Amino acid sequence: MKLLSTKATCNSHGQDSSYFLGWQEYEKNPYDQVMNPEGIIQMGLAENQLSFDLLESWLDKNPDVGGFKSAGKSIFRELALFQDYHGLPAFKNALVDFMAEIRGNTVTFDPDHIVLTAGSTSANETLIFCLAEQGDAFLIPTPYYPAFDRDLKWRTGVEIVPIPCNSSNNFQITESALQQACEEAKKRNLRVKGVLVTNPSNPLGTTLSRDELNLLIDFINEKNIHLISDEIYSGTVFSSPYFISVMEILKQRNYHKDSHPDVWDRVHVVYSLSKDLGLPGFRVGAIYSENDTVTAAATKMSSFGLISSQTQYLLSALLGDKKFTKKYISKNKKRLKRRQSLLVSGLQKAGINCLQSNAGLFCWVDMRHLLQTDTFEAEMELWKKIVYEVRLNISPGSSFHCSEPGWFRVCFANLSQDTLNLAIKRLRSFVAESFPAAAHHHQSRESSKTRSLSKWVFGLSSRVREQEER
Amino acid sequence: MGFTSEIHDYQLLSKIATNDKHGENSPYFDGWKAYDRDPFHPTKNPDGVIQMGLAENQLSFDLIEDWIMENPKASICTPEGVNQFKHIANFQDYHGLPEFTKGVANFMSKVRGGRVKFDPDRILMSGGATGANELIMFCLADPGDAFLVPSPYYPAFVRDLCWRTGIQIIPVHCDSSNNFKITREALEEAYQKAQEDNINVKGLIITNPSNPLGTTLDRETLKSAVSFINEKNIHLVCDEIYAATVFNSPGYVSVSEILQDIESINLDLIHVIYSLSKDMGLPGFRVGIVYSYNEEVVHCGRKMSSFGLVSSQTQHLLGAMLNDDEFVDGFLKESSRRLGKRHSVFTKGLEKEGISCLPSNAGLFVWMNLRKLLKEQTFEGEMMLWRDIINEVKLNVSPGSSFDCKEPGWFRVCFANMDDETVEVALRRIRAFVGKETTPSSSPKKPVKLKRWNSNLRLSLSSSRRFDETVLSPHNMMSPHSPLVQAT
Numbered sequence: 001m002k003l004l005s006t007k008a009t010c011n012s013h014g015q016d017s018s019y020f021l022g023w024q025e026y027e028k029n030p031y032d033q034v035m036n037p038e039g040i041i042q043m044g045l046a047e048n049q050l051s052f053d054l055l056e057s058w059l060d061k062n063p064d065v066g067g068f069k070s071a072g073k074s075i076f077r078e079l080a081l082f083q084d085y086h087g088l089p090a091f092k093n094a095l096v097d098f099m100a101e102i103r104g105n106t107v108t109f110d111p112d113h114i115v116l117t118a119g120s121t122s123a124n125e126t127l128i129f130c131l132a133e134q135g136d137a138f139l140i141p142t143p144y145y146p147a148f149d150r151d152l153k154w155r156t157g158v159e160i161v162p163i164p165c166n167s168s169n170n171f172q173i174t175e176s177a178l179q180q181a182c183e184e185a186k187k188r189n190l191r192v193k194g195v196l197v198t199n200p201s202n203p204l205g206t207t208l209s210r211d212e213l214n215l216l217i218d219f220i221n222e223k224n225i226h227l228i229s230d231e232i233y234s235g236t237v238f239s240s241p242y243f244i245s246v247m248e249i250l251k252q253r254n255y256h257k258d259s260h261p262d263v264w265d266r267v268h269v270v271y272s273l274s275k276d277l278g279l280p281g282f283r284v285g286a287i288y289s290e291n292d293t294v295t296a297a298a299t300k301m302s303s304f305g306l307i308s309s310q311t312q313y314l315l316s317a318l319l320g321d322k323k324f325t326k327k328y329i330s331k332n333k334k335r336l337k338r339r340q341s342l343l344v345s346g347l348q349k350a351g352i353n354c355l356q357s358n359a360g361l362f363c364w365v366d367m368r369h370l371l372q373t374d375t376f377e378a379e380m381e382l383w384k385k386i387v388y389e390v391r392l393n394i395s396p397g398s399s400f401h402c403s404e405p406g407w408f409r410v411c412f413a414n415l416s417q418d419t420l421n422l423a424i425k426r427l428r429s430f431v432a433e434s435f436p437a438a439a440h441h442h443q444s445r446e447s448s449k450t451r452s453l454s455k456w457v458f459g460l461s462s463r464v465r466e467q468e469e470r
Numbered sequence: 471m472g473f474t475s476e477i478h479d480y481q482l483l484s485k486i487a488t489n490d491k492h493g494e495n496s497p498y499f500d501g502w503k504a505y506d507r508d509p510f511h512p513t514k515n516p517d518g519v520i521q522m523g524l525a526e527n528q529l530s531f532d533l534i535e536d537w538i539m540e541n542p543k544a545s546i547c548t549p550e551g552v553n554q555f556k557h558i559a560n561f562q563d564y565h566g567l568p569e570f571t572k573g574v575a576n577f578m579s580k581v582r583g584g585r586v587k588f589d590p591d592r593i594l595m596s597g598g599a600t601g602a603n604e605l606i607m608f609c610l611a612d613p614g615d616a617f618l619v620p621s622p623y624y625p626a627f628v629r630d631l632c633w634r635t636g637i638q639i640i641p642v643h644c645d646s647s648n649n650f651k652i653t654r655e656a657l658e659e660a661y662q663k664a665q666e667d668n669i670n671v672k673g674l675i676i677t678n679p680s681n682p683l684g685t686t687l688d689r690e691t692l693k694s695a696v697s698f699i700n701e702k703n704i705h706l707v708c709d710e711i712y713a714a715t716v717f718n719s720p721g722y723v724s725v726s727e728i729l730q731d732i733e734s735i736n737l738d739l740i741h742v743i744y745s746l747s748k749d750m751g752l753p754g755f756r757v758g759i760v761y762s763y764n765e766e767v768v769h770c771g772r773k774m775s776s777f778g779l780v781s782s783q784t785q786h787l788l789g790a791m792l793n794d795d796e797f798v799d800g801f802l803k804e805s806s807r808r809l810g811k812r813h814s815v816f817t818k819g820l821e822k823e824g825i826s827c828l829p830s831n832a833g834l835f836v837w838m839n840l841r842k843l844l845k846e847q848t849f850e851g852e853m854m855l856w857r858d859i860i861n862e863v864k865l866n867v868s869p870g871s872s873f874d875c876k877e878p879g880w881f882r883v884c885f886a887n888m889d890d891e892t893v894e895v896a897l898r899r900i901r902a903f904v905g906k907e908t909t910p911s912s913s914p915k916k917p918v919k920l921k922r923w924n925s926n927l928r929l930s931l932s933s934s935r936r937f938d939e940t941v942l943s944p945h946n947m948m949s950p951h952s953p954l955v956q957a958t
Contacts, residue, residue, distance in 0.1 A: 003705075004764075006612050008767065009766070059546075059547050062547075063547075063548065066546075067542075068535075077528070080534070080752045080753070081528070082753075083753040083756070118597055118779060119776075121776050121777055129486055130483055130487040150776070154774075224482075278560065279560075280562040281559050281560055281781070282559060283562075283780075283781050293488065297483070297492075303629070304634075304777070306597055308755050308780065309755060311783050311784065
């Protein structure tokens with residue numbers, strides 16, 4: 001008899017993928033400005049480290065929070081005992097206000113419909129446990145966050161079927177791509193229970209357009225399936241077009257809860273403070289749903305990963321300070337925008353373009369012209385060179401299930417400006433030495449939506465592409 | 471639109487979301503309602519229901535609070551500690567903060583009198599013991615597999631072990647004929663029956679000290695359990711979350727201690743579940759621990775811990791606290807002394823009224839024997855008595871049937887979640903009730919019609935409480951004046 005469970009011994013946690021292997025290499029030889037200036041620079045980590053000073057200065061001005069006090073009164077005992085899975089009311093109230101503020105107050109959220117979880121990792125898994133089971137599938141546009149393979153599939157037994165997007169239209173979701181996904185699900189004998197989108201997108205750094213959102217709503221309505229909108233990067237949108245939440249679209253269509261209860265039963269939002277506030281260590285995730293059965297079940301499931309009461313308390317005070325949140329949201333965006341520009345222009349000087357982006361903590365970088373061949377093997381070869389020779393840990397597109405080789409996700413908000421400049425310098429030298437022709441060829445290119453290169457690449461698409469093995 | 475509209479008649483949600491295997495519809499939960507409607511308060515509501523169904527340790531907060539005041543560096547929010555804020559807020563490594571895992575290993579060792587050492591690298595985090603128990607099941611068993619669980623057992627095991635994992639519990643019934651000890655015969659019988667029913671048993675889970683019994687396993691029973699699982703090549707999960715609540719002899723023997731005593735144990739079968747919710751009285755901080763002697767389980771479990779990591783802010787605070795040897799030694803000694811004192815006051819008070827409890831040396835509760843107060847020696851009789859206790863005596867206690875006890879008449883009564891005065895009030899009320907019940911001259915009570923509790927009642931959010939464990943202390947923090955209701 002097998003000693004352990006099937007889940008323990010399979011690898012659908014997906015942690016053997018290259019996405020994680022890059023991290024391992026970094027761990028062995030991490031860059032440090034003083035101690036290890038030749039080390040590998042970490043650019044595979046979608047963290048927001050740009051605005052800690054704002055948080056620290058808030059803490060300076062609010063000493064009570066640190067001493068487990070509220071208005072001078074000790075609340076240690078109450079917090080130590082607080083394990084109500086409905087969450088700290090003060091925190092939920094502050095959180096929904098913050099979520100509304102990020103959306104320019106175009107939509108509001110009801111604190112009674114929020115379920116708190118230990119990070120969005122737990123939120124996503126919990127939601128899938130509520131909506132689907134073995135034999136079911138969720139459709140996800142590619143490229144997507146690699147850890148979805150673990151979060152959505154591993155312990156739930158649910159499958160992911162990709163909605164294949166590509167650079168011909170800047171990776172936007174199309175009707176035919178949705179259709180293709182449905183057909184694949186059918187072939188694999190899977191029942192489609194819903195679509196999950198990340199908006200803003202990881203790894204693209206783009207927000208979903210109004211058209212795409214409308215397309216998705218029409219699609220899920222026709223199929224009577226769910227839509228999960230993972231909006232954990234919603235506070236990182238730094239330029240136009242601005243963030244449109246799926247909630248806003250429902251509102252625009254006059255889909256009120258009374259007139260259209262059905263659609264409100266099937267649209268759910270996932271949120272977290274890990275990206276917008278740069279607090280991944282605190283494990284703060286949330287599910288928002290107007291479906292009472294879902295929130296009731298998810299609330300019970302949240303028992304398996306509640307948020308520490310002291311953390312809820314700290315954040316209730318922080319987010320409850322509206323002066324602070326306004327300042328933070330605005331400053332944070334400005335800093336992200338500046339960083340992104342730095343990276344984009346720096347890469348351009350190396351003859352490398354990025355997908356035009358308006359959000360996120362990373363760029364989706366086009367290195368197709370640096371591939372020996374238009375294959376994923378060539379992508380891996382290029383990646384290894386970049387990790388070992390250029391000494392940058394960036395994430396290859398294949399680990400995001402991208403259907404086209406040559407794209408890489410490069411993070412810009414988890415390192416200092418100096419380190420970013422050094423990284424760009426290293427990459428420029430690498431390109432100049434290894435691909436002198438390519439560097440020169442791209443120097444004068446403008447970043448624009450239609451590129452002749454992409455047309456050239458897709459002329460090659462008639463060749464059989466390697467299927468990414470997962 | 472160009473999509474073919476397909477009519478589905480499958481369920482919109484999963485079976486897990488819509489079944490009731492979360493166990494929260496059990497009548498056990500109804501005791502909360504009476505409390506919620508009418509909670510005791512020493513001055514504002516002295517006739518209200520006293521909460522004695524809550525296994526919380528509220529006796530030693532002052533010790534922890536004092537430490538926190540004296541160690542501002544341990545908090546990332548104080549001026550002394552804020553320089554760590556960035557590093558801690560950013561830290562989400564599922565290996566945990568080194569000082570935290572070291573601190574937990576240190577604490578676990580001290581709880582066992584230093585007789586065992588724990589390796590910090592084997593410590594996995596999870597969302598409380600709730601998360602830990604579910605996690606270990608996901609690692610060890612597949613849907614349809616079974617775990618043997620000695621009864622009476624913690625009601626929420628149904629949710630924690632079975633709900634999302636799809637595994638089943640096979641109770642190993644223990645009874646008062648031998649003080650509810652787990653016998654080898656009972657284990658073998660349960661195992662054999664499972665074999666006959668074609669159920670794949672993957673392991674045995676024991677809670678030591680026991681909830682609800684409040685007893686520790688003696689060395690022989692523990693050794694017998696270990697040799698049983700070793701022989702059958704199945705897992706042993708030891709839920710040791712009450713380890714530091716031992717206040718009396720016999721002293722505590724944990725599974726880790728006896729591993730060296732037994733010949734050729736397959737260590738790959740041994741796993742320990744721990745938490746700080748009971749021993750330190752910090753359920754709000756969600757510190758659950760899985761400690762496994764199986765390398766593969768550590769490896770896989772660590773990845774799974776992503777679903778319930780401990781907040782880094784909490785890891786940082788507790789890392790500092792648990793590595794403070796002077797504090798830990800002092801805390802363990804004093805906490806144990808206070809629990810012992812409270813247990814003694816309570817059990818002596820009950821004895822005066824002729825109420826006996828199972829002799830116990832640990833835990834935050836007693837296993838009270840009210841069999842002689844039953845109108846009939848059946849579970850209906852137990853339910854009737856329970857309703858009387860809630861409605862007339864105004865005490866929320868937990869009936870044995872909710873712990874899957876096979877003998878009616880036993881009740882778990884918690885004693886560590888209230889102050890001394892409230893204990894006195896509870897004892898007075900019990901005195902009055904027992905006096906009434908046993909006075910021969912009292913007119914025979916009309917048989918109470920068994921109320922049918924509406925098990926479909928979905929608790930409204932305003933009154934619902936988390937299963938078995940709740941935030942409410944008699945001093946209701948959820949009053950509108952509580953600083954925690956309003957952020958600003």
